[in-house]
Structures are given as C-alpha cells and as structure tokens.
Amino acid sequence: MNGKDIRKLVIACDAGMGSSVMLAGQLRKALRKQDVAVEHTPVDAIPADADVVVCHTGLAARARRGAGGTPVIPFEVYLGDPAVDRLVKAIKDGGEVDA
Amino acid sequence: MATTYTPEPAGSGIRANIQRLGGRMAAMVMPNIGAFIAWGLITALFIPTGWLPNKELGELVDPMIKFLLPLLIGYTGGRMVHGQRGAVVGAVATVGIVVGAEVPMFLGAMITGPLAAYLLRLFDGLVQDRVRTGFEMLVDNFSAGIVGAAMAVAGNRVIGPVMNTFTEWAGDGVGWLVDHDLLPLTSLLIEPAKVLFLNNAVNHGVLGPLGVQEAAQHGKSVLFMLESNPGPGLGVLLAYWFFGPRRLRPSVPAAAVIHFFGGIHEIYFPYILMKPRMMLAAMAGGVTGVAIFVATGAGLVATPSPGSIFAYLAQTPRGAGNWVGVYTGLVASAAVSFGVGAALLGFGKLAESDPEDGDPAAGEGEGAAEESAADKSATKESTDEQTGPQEPADGAARETTAH
Numbered sequence: 001m002n003g004k005d006i007r008k009l010v011i012a013c014d015a016g017m018g019s020s021v022m023l024a025g026q027l028r029k030a031l032r033k034q035d036v037a038v039e040h041t042p043v044d045a046i047p048a049d050a051d052v053v054v055c056h057t058g059l060a061a062r063a064r065r066g067a068g069g070t071p072v073i074p075f076e077v078y079l080g081d082p083a084v085d086r087l088v089k090a091i092k093d094g095g096e097v098d099a
Numbered sequence: 100m101a102t103t104y105t106p107e108p109a110g111s112g113i114r115a116n117i118q119r120l121g122g123r124m125a126a127m128v129m130p131n132i133g134a135f136i137a138w139g140l141i142t143a144l145f146i147p148t149g150w151l152p153n154k155e156l157g158e159l160v161d162p163m164i165k166f167l168l169p170l171l172i173g174y175t176g177g178r179m180v181h182g183q184r185g186a187v188v189g190a191v192a193t194v195g196i197v198v199g200a201e202v203p204m205f206l207g208a209m210i211t212g213p214l215a216a217y218l219l220r221l222f223d224g225l226v227q228d229r230v231r232t233g234f235e236m237l238v239d240n241f242s243a244g245i246v247g248a249a250m251a252v253a254g255n256r257v258i259g260p261v262m263n264t265f266t267e268w269a270g271d272g273v274g275w276l277v278d279h280d281l282l283p284l285t286s287l288l289i290e291p292a293k294v295l296f297l298n299n300a301v302n303h304g305v306l307g308p309l310g311v312q313e314a315a316q317h318g319k320s321v322l323f324m325l326e327s328n329p330g331p332g333l334g335v336l337l338a339y340w341f342f343g344p345r346r347l348r349p350s351v352p353a354a355a356v357i358h359f360f361g362g363i364h365e366i367y368f369p370y371i372l373m374k375p376r377m378m379l380a381a382m383a384g385g386v387t388g389v390a391i392f393v394a395t396g397a398g399l400v401a402t403p404s405p406g407s408i409f410a411y412l413a414q415t416p417r418g419a420g421n422w423v424g425v426y427t428g429l430v431a432s433a434a435v436s437f438g439v440g441a442a443l444l445g446f447g448k449l450a451e452s453d454p455e456d457g458d459p460a461a462g463e464g465e466g467a468a469e470e471s472a473a474d475k476s477a478t479k480e481s482t483d484e485q486t487g488p489q490e491p492a493d494g495a496a497r498e499t500t501a502h
Contacts, residue, residue: 019365058296
C-alpha cells in the first residue's frame with residue numbers, strides 16, 4: 001500500500017503498556033504534521049481499523065495472526081530502526097509500504 | 100524489511116504460543132499494577148515493621164491483597180474475554196474462590212474470571228437472535244446474574260480448593276529452591292526468557308503472584324527481583340557502549356537511560372538478539388544478583404513495575420541490611436554482566452578489526468552466517484545499511500534523552 005493512504009498506525013507490544021507507548025510517543029512526534037493517528041495496543045488486541053501495524057520481530061508472528069490482512073512492519077531496535085524510518089518517510093513523502 | 104540484523108528466531112510457533120499464554124496472564128495483572136503498588140506502599144508504611152506503623156491503617160493490607168487484587172484480576176480477565184459484561188461476571192465469580200481461601204487467589208482469579216466470562220459469551224451467542232423485543236435488558240441482566248452466581252458457587256466449591264493446592268505447590272517449589280540455594284539458577288532460565296519477550300509473562304504471570312503471597316507473610320519477597328532486576332540489562336548495554344560494534348554505539352546511551360531509569364527492558368533485548376552469545380553476560384549478571392539477594396535476605400514489598408531503578412527505590416522496605424542487599428546485588432549484577440559482556444565482545448578489539456559487525460573470534464557457523472547475511476544486505480542496500488542506522492539512531496537518541 002501507499003504510505004499516503006495510512007490514517008491509523010498501530011504499534012503493538014506484549015502488554016501494550018511499555019515499549020509500544022515509548023515508540024508511539026516517538027512516532028507521534030515524527031508524524032505530527034501528518035494526518036495519521038498513532039496508537040499503541042497489546043499484540044493480541046490489534047484493532048481492525050488499523051492501516052499498518054509496527055511491532056518488534058520477536059512478536060511479529062503473533063501480530064500477523066491477530067492483524068488479519070493488515071500489513072505488519074517488523075523492526076529490530078527501538079531507537080532509529082531503518083524499517084521504522086522507511087515507514088515514516090513513506091507516510092510523509094508517499095511511496096510503497098512493504099510488509 | 101528489518102531483517103538485516105538477525106533472522107527471525109526459529110521455532111517461533113512454540114514460542115509464540117508460550118508468549119500468548121503468558122501474555123494473557125500478564126495482561127490480567129499489568130493493567131492493575133497501580134493497585135499492586137498502592138498495596139505495596141501501604142504495606143511498607145503501616146505494618147508493624149514498616150516506616151509508620153499504624154494498627155488501624157495496617158488493617159487495609161489484608162483485605163486489599165485477599166479481595167481487591169484478585170477481584171481486579173478476575174475483572175480484567177473477564178473483560179478480555181467478553182467486554183464489560185464479562186468483567187462483571189468475572190469479578191463475581193472470583194469472589195467465590197477468594198472467600199474461604201487460605202492464600203491470595205491470583206492464579207485462581209486468572210482462571211475463574213475469564214472462564215465465567217466465556218460461559219456468558221457462549222450464552223449470549225446462543226440467545227442473541229431469540230430475545231423478544233423489549234426483553235433484552237431483562238435477559239442480559241439475569242443471564243449475567245445467574246452465570247455469575249453459579250460460577251461463584253462453583254469457584255468456592257471446586258476451583259478454589261484445586262487452586263489452593265496448586266498455589267501451595269508453587270509456593271513449596273519456590274521454598275525448595277530457596278532452601279537448597281538454587282534460586283540464583285533460575286536466572287539461567289529467566290534471562291533468556293526475557294529476551295524472547297516472555298518478560299511480562301514471567302514477571303507478572305508467575306513470579307509476581309507468588310511474591311505477593313510471600314510479601315504478605317514476611318513483608319518482602321525476593322521473587323519480585325528475579326525478573327525485574329535492571330542490573331544485567333544495564334551491564335550488557337554498557338558493554339555495548341564501550342566495546343560493541345561501532346555502528347551500534349551511538350544508540351546505546353539513550354537505550355541505557357530508557358532501560359535503567361524508564362524501566363522499559365525491551366529496549367536491550369535487540370542488542371542480545373543480534374549477538375546471541377551476549378546472553379551469557381546477562382545470565383552471569385542475573386545469577387550474581389540473585390545470589391546476593393538471597394545471601395543477604397533482601398526483598399521488595401511489591402512488583403517494581405516497570406523495572407526501573409526508581410520503582411526499586413519506592414518498593415524497598417525499611418531496614419539498612421535490606422537496602423544494602425538490594426543495591427549491592429543490583430550493582431554487582433550490572434558489573435558482572437558488563438565484565439562478561441566486555442570479554443565476549445573482545446574488549447572492543449573485534450569491533451576495531453571489523454567495523455561491519457563481523458566476529459572472527461566466534462568462528463563458528465553462526466557468526467559466519469550472520470556475517471554473510473550482513474554482507475549480502477550491505478551490497479543490496481549499501482547506502483541504507485551504512486549511513487541509515489547510525490544517523491537516525493543518534494537523532495532519536497538525542498530526542499529521547501531530551502525528555
């Protein structure tokens with residue numbers, strides 16, 4: 001899908017209370033000027049209206065199972081991961097989001 | 100794709116299942132951590148050996164742990180299964196096992212709450228299309244009331260006694276480990292489990308409930324510190340900062356701050372996943388810390404969640420010996436993890452000889468495979484690989500520490 005079409009970005013972690021909140025804060029700042037809602041949830045409770053899901057590779061298998069057809073973007077490190085940076089860039093400038 | 104650092108670990112099916120089960124248990128506890136902390140603070144303050152002993156306020160301790168906390172777990176468990184209606188019957192059913200129980204019924208609440216909610220969900224699904232117009236509220240309220248009442252009775256008579264036995268076994272098991280000085284060895288399981296994102300499952304699903312029981316009897320428990328000790332993770336991160344691959348170093352200080360002060364342990368997991376033998380450093384630190392905690396008889400009053408140094412300070416009970424034990428163990432675990440981690444990273448020599456994260460000393464298949472994978476991706480997206488991770492890592496680091 002195209003990054004410009006993303007309206008709701010969901011960050012999932014195990015409990016939905018720790019690392020996902022942290023990353024959501026960072027991405028909300030990065031995407032402040034875009035019309036994108038950034039939310040955080042437990043990996044087993046990904047909302048159906050999410051356009052794209054971001055979660056750590058260690059949880060990606062669970063996220064994919066719960067996300068239905070929603071693209072899941074896995075990342076490796078919590079600060080400055082290239083996959084997350086690519087997603088932010090795709091949302092800002094348009095471009096394909098590969099999941 | 101972010102697979103440039105590590106391949107997705109094998110066997111994720113089983114791991115995902117364990118994660119899911121443990122995650123569900125943790126998901127019933129974690130939203131209620133505030134209540135656990137409130138209980139911990141009240142206990143630390145008002146019990147006879149507390150900071151401000153007070154008989155009347157001390158009476159809060161027992162009902163909170165025997166009723167409030169299990170009821171919150173049962174309520175939350177029910178809500179996970181069937182929304183607000185599930186939450187209500189979950190709480191009602193939990194009362195059944197709580198009343199008359201000898202020990203705080205956390206495990207029982209984790210089963211009874213969701214089970215009652217599941218039964219109500221089945222019933223709701225069954226009658227959904229058959230209720231006459233105007234009778235919805237009547238049916239809704241009475242079905243919840245009947246399921247709740249039935250489950251409370253069943254819980255009291257059947258589930259309660261069974262869970263009582265289980266809880267006692269689990270407690271005895273931990274007691275056995277303590278008596279035989281084997282508790283430090285649990286770190287050999289706990290530290291790897293953390294990194295596989297089982298940290299919440301281990302801490303809030305297993306150790307926390309057992310620890311609360313112990314804390315209710317003795318005013319403190321070492322079980323709260325087995326998983327939550329931020330020392331090993333800090334040691335590993337510091338080892339990376341000084342001796343790790345050069346492209347990773349800029350991101351480490353911010354990660355260490357988030358880990359140690361913010362208590363978000365997840366941030367150091369990737370650093371171990373990308374160099375799995377660093378696991379040994381975390382394990383060594385964990386064993387050291389627990390050994391010192393046990394030897395000094397240290398303990399906390401409640402789960403320090405998140406596992407931040409600030410949460411530790413808030414949950415350390417009165418008594419100079421206890422403070423010495425907790426913080427000696429914490430510092431020692433960080434120091435040992437740092438030492439072992441630094442050695443495993445060749446004290447930076449490996450980073451000097453090969454800036455691309457290659458590791459001649461490892462020599463085994465794993466290291467070679469990692470290296471060739473890194474090479475491949477490096478040629479494929481060379482600009483992205485070389486400049487990408489470092490620059491944004493630095494930027495994000497500055498942004499995060501600014502807060």
